[in-house]
Amino acid sequence: MSRTAEEIGRTELGPRPLPPLGEHRAATDLSYLDTELDNGLRVIAVRQSTVPMVEVRLRVPFAGDDPAHAARAEVLAATVLTGTAERDRVGVDTELALVGAELNAGVDPEVLAIGGNGLASGLDTLLAVLADALTGAVHRDDEVAGERARLIERITVAESQPSVIARKALQRHRYGDHPFTREMPTAADVAEVTAEDVRALHRAAVLPRGSVLVLVGDVEPQAAVDAAARAFAGWVGEGSAVVLPPLPALVPGDLALVNRPGAVQSQFRLSAQGLVRTDDRYPALQLANLSFGGFFSSRLVENIREDKGYTYHARSSSEFTPGGATLLVDTDTASDVTAGALLEIRHELGRMVVSPPTEAEVEVVREYAIGTLLIATSSQGGLASQLAATAVLGLGVEYLLAHPGRLKAVTHEQVVAAAREFFAPSRFTGVIVGDAEKVGDLRALGGVSFP
16 A cells, blocks of 8 residues: 655654755866966866766956947857858858757856867867867858847847846946946947957957866866867967956945836845955855855745745845955845835844854755755766856866865854854945835835935
């Protein structure tokens, strides 16, 4: 006779106790090589033989001060894999398909990112196609025109999305007109981009020195580095890829209400200065942040989602910015509970100071942080992406492998100190995007500037 899950989970004395958590074991025996090629390209190659594939992540610093840079960069990323002097778009796709590979490109204010994967046996072909795009992409007039039209359509749609409006407002509020804020160009700017603009940008800015190539998969590290050296021997250029200048320190202050007439929701985006990954206090801040709002059972989620029902999602996270880092708190609520939601967010921030995470809370988030990191790096794609994200900050494999140990070593007292230092409500600023006529008693709470 079969038993239900509830019956299996109980005994005559009550619920069956859960077994203790097993020990998290980080990968410590990875074979890897971190080196710099003659052209200045840094290559990190890691052997992880879970499947006969290889993951590729290229990060090229791609900053620019010109207000038109963001639009040109977006069109460049959209057309860099659409053909070279040797291969047209069909040729690129066909050659990659023959080795079970794919590549895609994207750009943000900091980097041009090209990534993909393929069969390990096809690594030479995958790298040859990538190198050809870097050195020989022609950005044909018709390809530029087609991608430009598609970008304009996507941007026009995105600009009406509340999350995009809120992000733009937060960036302007925090950093004014710093190039870091130009995360999405305007449709009008994209419409002005010509094929020659894109080709000129490619020649001037797609440079190997200062860039990072990450290779993770069923390959020997030295063989992977040798393959990269052969493929990218012709990728040369004067100077280094351009990095963004450091951001100004984040100044605490009032939240700015951005009026969006007719909105049925309010978007909260709060921010405060954080810590870079290399700071000795960062692991403690990471655990304090998880306790506050960094996972589903955090204090913020339990309050404004589970208890008050103000929102479907709420979270806090670290954002690593040029030369620094910030803490972000974001949630969306119905317009009529905007004031109530802000009151509870401030309450939870204040509670981190006067009633910081308990030892039990710290142990829960410690297990979560270590477990999710090990899961994220257990696959070839996850490890490659994690390495690419840390490599652009100057870090390497050793940092990633050692981080679970750093999290294990954090004491309860260190987490308490981080909570009290970094989560005081007075350290935050930010924006609320919503209908000023529907946000209730928000003005009465103070600390919010109205348009």
